[in-house]
Amino acid sequence: MQKVYTKIFQIAGDVITVEADDVGYRELAEVRILRGVSLAQVIRLDGKKVSLQVLAGSRGISTDDQVRFLKRPMQVSYSGNLLGRVFNGSGGPRDHGPALTENLIDIGGPSVNPAKRIVPKNMIRTGIPMIDVFNSLVESQKLPIFSIAGEPYNELLARIALQAEVDLIILGGMGLKYDDYLFFRDTLDQHGSLSRSILFIHTAADPTVECLLVPDMCLAVAEQFALEGKRVLVLLTDMTNFSDALKEVAITMEQIPSNRGYPGDLYSQLAARYEKAVDFHGAGSITILAVTTMPGDDVTHPVPDNTGYITEGQFYLRGGHIEPFGSLSRLKQQVNGKTRSDHRAIMDRMIQLFADYRETLEKRSMGFQMSAWDEKLLRYGRRFEEELMDLSVNIPLEQALDRGWEILSAIFDSAETGMKDSLIQEYWPKQMEERK
């Protein structure tokens, strides 16, 4: 018979403390309160004192409410029955389906042995030139989308999800606006993708702490599917809300904050989640795309800053398009050498010229005289923005590369591009040269 504790002697923030025996670190408990039952997780043991974070929040908890320890860490059900379903931050059903209890697995499991990983080699094509040409997305990559409130980051996320060739999509929403949740659900549904999707949704209206387990649940399920050989795409939005929940609990626990109130282990906490992205040797893979909104558009804010050090690059979404500067896919070199021989050269040179264009814009705005070279750059930059950068452009990689050569040859002499002779001979559009 499991013992029930009815003496809560401290309630601070969303953390309650009881005196109990034989409790394991990170064990799960049920707190029975007036309006129902909430899950709680052990976050500190100190002698007999056991501190628990209550997922549904501490509002309305009375000191004589019942706490029952479940003798197990947080678990999530894993089976094919999850497909097409929507769950909340505690793993309960958010749709009208039944609660799933079979085949429970622990969440937040151990790290993958690096010796069992392989170097990813498959490009995920998205049809977005700013990604395919300049920062190719690679299977098993972990990439955040750095953005600010008001930008269409969830739309971008959904578009990549729908176009990417994967077996399974798992969406983890943290502090998601209800509208955005409906947007994701309906978009997936309209494109016939809901049946290969699993949604764990914590909305902005739910208690803050409840979002803390969302990434772990998504990734634990993803891991099981990947071990079965599936290629899984995990979408997380928004990791800044997750970090803020961590901060809230850390402050309640009187931890010494390190930077702007965030706990010192923010890096490790984020890394433990992002590092679940993997290409298993002899099994499937997990790719993670996560939205990180930057408070005040400040990339040095602790959340985007720590994220950038963990992930394999980042996409900046600003002004409705993916910024060429700062956006980076670290794994692109694994795949862009095998696409077409001009891919890397086009990628490097066009960005360098675009950087020069931005400088020229600056000069112009300060009223300086434009040289012949500046005029060329201005023409180049405009075409680049309209024909490649615009988010509405949806063309395959090869076509985007051809478009690159077309723009270059329409504006520059071949020597001005600084490309290797052999590439110029192979790809420089001949008719353009004659026309000039």
Add this chain to the structure above:
Amino acid sequence: MNTDIRTGKVIGVNGNMAAVEFEKNVTQNEVAYVCAGRERLKSEVIRIRGSRAELQVFEDTTGIKIGDAVEFTGELLSVQIGPGLLGQIFDGLQNPLPQLAERHGFFLKRGAYLNALDEKKTWEFTPAVRPGDKVRAGDKLGTVPEKIFRHWIMVPFALQGEWEVVDIVGKGNYTIATTVAMLKDAAGRIHAVTMVQTWPVKIAIKAYAQKLKPTQPLVTKLRIIDTLVPVAIGGTFCTPGPFGAGKTVLQHLLSRHAEVDIVIVAACGERAGEVVEILEEFPHLVDPRTNRSLMERTIIICNTSSMPVAARESSVYTGVTLAEYYRQMGLNVLLLADSTSRWAQAMREMSGRLEEIPGEEAFPAYLESRIANFYERAGLVKLRDGSKGSITIGGAVSPAGGNFEEPVTQATLKVVGAFHGLSRDRANARKYPSVDPLDSWSKYTSFIDGDKVRKGVALLKKSHSVNQMMKVVGEEGISTHEFVDYLKGDFLDAVYLQQNAFDKTDEATSADRQRHVYDLIEGIMDKEFSFENKDTARKFFQQLRQIFITWNSADFQSETFRQKEQEIRHKISNGAV
């Protein structure tokens, strides 16, 4: 030796820290095991107060309960050193990862530990001493061949004073645990020596005659480093940079091309994918100096960011201890630690859990001394037999927000000999390596003549200031003469300081080639060009750059190389578009 097991009981758990109540005695920094269910979790004592000791647990602490038993071992955190380390991949506690994978599959099982060295493998031992010889700690007793090296079996570093060889085995094949020699000290105590010894990672191995000043340049084959901000053999350097500036790519290039005997890569709290790249790449890359696979000279220590935090600290120390071991054999070792900031953060996490009074940005007050201690383990040493060995340490630093004013970068800059600051602007403009040529510095000397280097730096500065000026007064506001200086500096940067890591020739430039090319560029720096206007000047340098880039990817002294060089010289003497 104390045979009765000293035990304790868990009285608190907070993150990766466990508080333990003990009865007898406990040693600071000794290894203890927390028995959680059937798993024994390795931990280290980091603070003792009365009858309460605090342990950092090197594993996930989920499920530990109050009252769980703790066993103290009496040994400091140590590594095994002996033949068979080269080519291996260890975690921060020196568990071989491929063997763990064989046994436990995809995931790192908690509480699973394995010996670092293969106890069954035999090594062909050749004795180098005779009975009656007098030896001291670190003296050579014999050799075994390990990969491309002669691996010396040495008198254990922990032995003090002078010992006499009483017995030594003959040439033959032995396992590492076989006694190969018997030694006797002045008091007549006998010590049996095997091919393997253990050494505590936080204590430096000092069985050498003296430490020397590092002067000889280390050829890294990266032009910007070798020419402008060189590193010395036995020196230290750091590469701080914001994320995305190319720290890890730079470290990989160094690990591939640096002219040293052994490379130890300590991946500390960084991405697992990067380690996997080395694992897949190195066995297929050939070291041009030995014509053998690069993996044969490499050891990888990896504690990636999702692996238990406490083992991050030990991964750095494990790396440097293995480096010291090979230095004792008279080899030149390069230790690359990526990233020391993660190690510092691990210290901060633990310090926070211990509720120590925080210093700047909540880092502990002892941050600086720990960092200094680590870098001080580098150095060029003269061994007792007159030969020399060295450890060069290069540490990547990941400053929060890319701001070099933060405590870890500042503490590191105080103790290193060279600073390779990576710049986000350069990385954004795809100028790699993104080492900032003006902000970075080095206290070592380059193999390229000092006057020539200074001339190059002066030009870069001039070019930079003209560029700044142009931003204010515009291109029309400066003279053509100044404009040409700007172009020259930009040219030097584009064709010499920048290197294409994806071009198999351009990615590594030998010392000879660097001298050759730099001399030619010096000619360009010196030449007074006269151009009609700025546009022709710009065009001239664009064309010159074009030929240069093709030249850079031609093999040194090949037919194309000579041809392109002719072309360049011709163009320079013409001085016209």
